[in-house]
Amino acid sequence: MRLSVLLSTTLLCIVLALLAGPAVASANYDDANVSGYNTDAELESADEIESAIENGTATPAEAVLIGDSLIVAIGSERLAEEIDEANGSTTTERFFAVLDGDPELLVRQTNALQRYGPKVFQLGPANTTVYRSGNTTYTVIDTGTVDVDRPDYNRSEDAEIDRGDVYQIQFGTDLSLTREEESEFRIIDVEAEFDDGVFDPLAPDTVNRTVRTYVEPDEELVVTLSLDGGETRSERVVVPSGDSRKRGVDSHVEFGLREVDSGTGYTLRLVHDGTVVDRRNGTVLEPNATLTDARFVEIAGERHLTFTVRLSHGGTVVTETLDGERRAAVDGIAPGESTEVEIPVQEDYLENPDAKARLVPERGHVRAFRTGGPTMTAYPNATYAIDGEEIRQGTLTPTPTATPTPTASASPTGTTTAGSPDDPDDQPGFGTAITVAALAVAALVLLARRRPNTD
Numbered sequence: 001m002r003l004s005v006l007l008s009t010t011l012l013c014i015v016l017a018l019l020a021g022p023a024v025a026s027a028n029y030d031d032a033n034v035s036g037y038n039t040d041a042e043l044e045s046a047d048e049i050e051s052a053i054e055n056g057t058a059t060p061a062e063a064v065l066i067g068d069s070l071i072v073a074i075g076s077e078r079l080a081e082e083i084d085e086a087n088g089s090t091t092t093e094r095f096f097a098v099l100d101g102d103p104e105l106l107v108r109q110t111n112a113l114q115r116y117g118p119k120v121f122q123l124g125p126a127n128t129t130v131y132r133s134g135n136t137t138y139t140v141i142d143t144g145t146v147d148v149d150r151p152d153y154n155r156s157e158d159a160e161i162d163r164g165d166v167y168q169i170q171f172g173t174d175l176s177l178t179r180e181e182e183s184e185f186r187i188i189d190v191e192a193e194f195d196d197g198v199f200d201p202l203a204p205d206t207v208n209r210t211v212r213t214y215v216e217p218d219e220e221l222v223v224t225l226s227l228d229g230g231e232t233r234s235e236r237v238v239v240p241s242g243d244s245r246k247r248g249v250d251s252h253v254e255f256g257l258r259e260v261d262s263g264t265g266y267t268l269r270l271v272h273d274g275t276v277v278d279r280r281n282g283t284v285l286e287p288n289a290t291l292t293d294a295r296f297v298e299i300a301g302e303r304h305l306t307f308t309v310r311l312s313h314g315g316t317v318v319t320e321t322l323d324g325e326r327r328a329a330v331d332g333i334a335p336g337e338s339t340e341v342e343i344p345v346q347e348d349y350l351e352n353p354d355a356k357a358r359l360v361p362e363r364g365h366v367r368a369f370r371t372g373g374p375t376m377t378a379y380p381n382a383t384y385a386i387d388g389e390e391i392r393q394g395t396l397t398p399t400p401t402a403t404p405t406p407t408a409s410a411s412p413t414g415t416t417t418a419g420s421p422d423d424p425d426d427q428p429g430f431g432t433a434i435t436v437a438a439l440a441v442a443a444l445v446l447l448a449r450r451r452p453n454t455d
Contacts, residue, residue, distance in 0.1 A: 029103060029172045033075035036061035036169045036185060040068045043140060046133035049073075056216070061169075061185040062246040063214040066161060067144035070185070072105065073136055074171050079103070080135045095130040095137065096123075102173045105139065109148075110184060111166040117152030119159050121167070143187075163189040186246050191215050192237070192270055193278045195250065200282025200335060201313060204262055207255045208372055211270060212248040217241040221272050223253045227284075228265040237270075252374060260284045288312045289368045289382035294391040296345070303345040305360045305391070310338045311379065313370045317341060319386070321364045322398045328359040331371075363387055363396055 039058035043049050049071060052058035064070055079098065088094035099105060107121035123139075127146040131138045148159045165187040195212035215221060221237040235253040262285055270278040294307035309317055314335035319328045333339050345360045368382040385396045 029076055029078055031076050031078060032171050034169060034171045034183065035073045036183065037071040037073065038064045038068050038185070039071065040065070043069070043071075046131040046136075046138055049131060049138045049140070050133060059216065063186050063188045063248070064143060065191060065214075066163075066187060066189050070107075070141040070143055072107075072139045072141065072169055072171075074105075074139070075136045076171075077135045079137055079171075080132065083132065083137065090130075091132050091137075092125050092128070092130040095139070096125060103171065104173065104175055106170045106175050107141070107167050108170070109165055110168050111164075112150075117150045119148040119150055119161070119165065119167075122147045122149050161187055163187055184246070188214050188248075190277050192221055192272050194268070194270060194280060195248075200280065201285035202257060202266060202282060203287050203313060203370065203377075204257050204260050204284050205377075207257055208375060209253055209255075209268070210372075210374070211237050211251045211253060213237065213239050213251055214248050215239060215272065219273065221251075221270070224269045224271060225255050226267045226269070227260060257284055262286045285312060287370060287377075287379055289379035291317075291366065291368070291382065291384050291393070294366075294384065296389060299342065305343045305345060305366075305386075307341055307366070307391070308338055309333060309341055309368065310336070311368055311370070311382075312336055315368060315370045315379075316376065317366060317368050319343060319360050319364060319366055321361045322396060327357075327361060327364070361386060365395060366391070 037053055037058040038061045039052055041052055041057050043052055043058070049058065053071075053073075058071055061070060082098045083091065083094045086094035086097040088097050105123060107123070109118035109120070112118040121141065123141065123146065127142045129140045131140070143161065146161070148161055150159050166184055167187070168184045170183065192211060192213040192215060195210040209223070211221070211223065213221060217239045219239070221239060222234055223237060224232055224234045226232045233255055235255065237251045237253055239251055240249055264284040266282055266284060268280040268282075269276050289309070289311045292308045294305070297304055297306050305319070311317075311333050312335060314333050317330045317333065318326050320326045328343050330341050330343065333341075343359055345358065347357050347359050364386045366384040366386065368379040369376040370379060381393075383393070383395055385392055385394050387396060
């Protein structure tokens with residue numbers, strides 16, 4: 001009887017298990033090896049994905065252009081077995097059936113503002129296609145159609161993938177946000193761009209411009225400069241190798257415009273693989289700068305140096321001491337616009353509230369610079385002197401240090417005199433003669449004393 005009951009119970013458990021479908025393991029997937037790639041190619045099989053990774057069409061995901069595909073490769077024998085056992089007519093359906101259990105594929109933002117919480121990719125068959133090759137599962141995510149959500153943010157507000165977002169790829173169970181640089185990628189909306197802000201106009205000089213790139217070193221990237229009248233110049237952008245693409249790599253190009261007339265219009269284009277990805281228009285113009293209405297004022301109980309500055313090419317204004325030590329800098333001044341500048345004379349150090357840093361020296365200068373490329377070029381006639389409470393155009397010279405009065409001085413005839421000329425013992429030549437005579441007498445006396453007595 002007991003054997004019959006035991007056998008019946010066992011059969012019932014087996015039947016219930018079969019009706020419930022395959023069980024999803026709750027293990028931590030410690031065997032999983034996860035890596036990310038990005039590509040702009042249309043890949044429709046595991047073989048095509050593996051070929052793209054091998055030939056460089058798909059590259060490690062450091063910077064992902066919105067609209068490109070993010071490929072997540074998950075090497076896991078356990079996951080492969082669970083996909084084989086899951087319900088669904090396609091690999092994609094079976095993969096997401098597995099994700100209905102314990103494991104997660106999480107693409108989560110790591111640089112979110114705390115008050116909003118991180119954005120998370122909302123993955124599903126509408127934006128993600130899955131392929132298998134042995135124990136490796138490839139998920140191909142369309143970053144142009146995937147939605148994001150902020151699950152930790154309690155307000156209903158649409159979230160979007162934005163330029164500059166940094167995301168981390170994770171797979172497993174009980175996932176926590178632990179920063180791992182090797183599994184992160186940055187969202188970009190251009191593959192290359194000029195990195196100098198607005199730079200209209202250009203100076204009739206050697207122009208150096210920075211290009212921020214997210215492309216591989218072997219990709220074609222060219223800057224063309226077209227001048228009014230039909231002249232066009234081109235410079236290839238040399239992208240350094242070995243640097244991370246995650247935050248972009250800075251390269252520089254130069255054009256000589258010394259012979260170009262002031263007032264000539266230009267168009268600057270950045271071309272990647274034949275496509276213009278950034279463009280700037282402007283005019284070649286002689287640089288000039290003015291600084292007016294400079295004074296010291298009280299603002300909220302603190303002394304400030306205020307003035308109005310106008311920089312033809314935009315740039316930066318700095319304060320510095322007489323020996324060139326920079327104290328304060330005001331960046332991002334727009335070209336050709338009158339800008340009100342306020343610089344506190346002193347600023348508290350955060351780590352020591354009792355200490356003060358003097359941002360405006362008691363004696364020093366205010367200087368204006370054009371920025372572009374890796375260098376800063378001073379505006380001509382744009383240096384202003386700070387002398388106590390006064391500020392004026394021009395420069396200051398350091399206060400000369402007092403020179404001690406020498407005890408000996410050069411006479412008009414070139415002979416050296418010392419002491420008073422009224423003392424006959426100090427007249428030129430007498431001191432030396434008397435000394436020599438005294439030494440001679442002393443020597444004779446000494447010889448006389450040392451001479452042996454012959455008596």
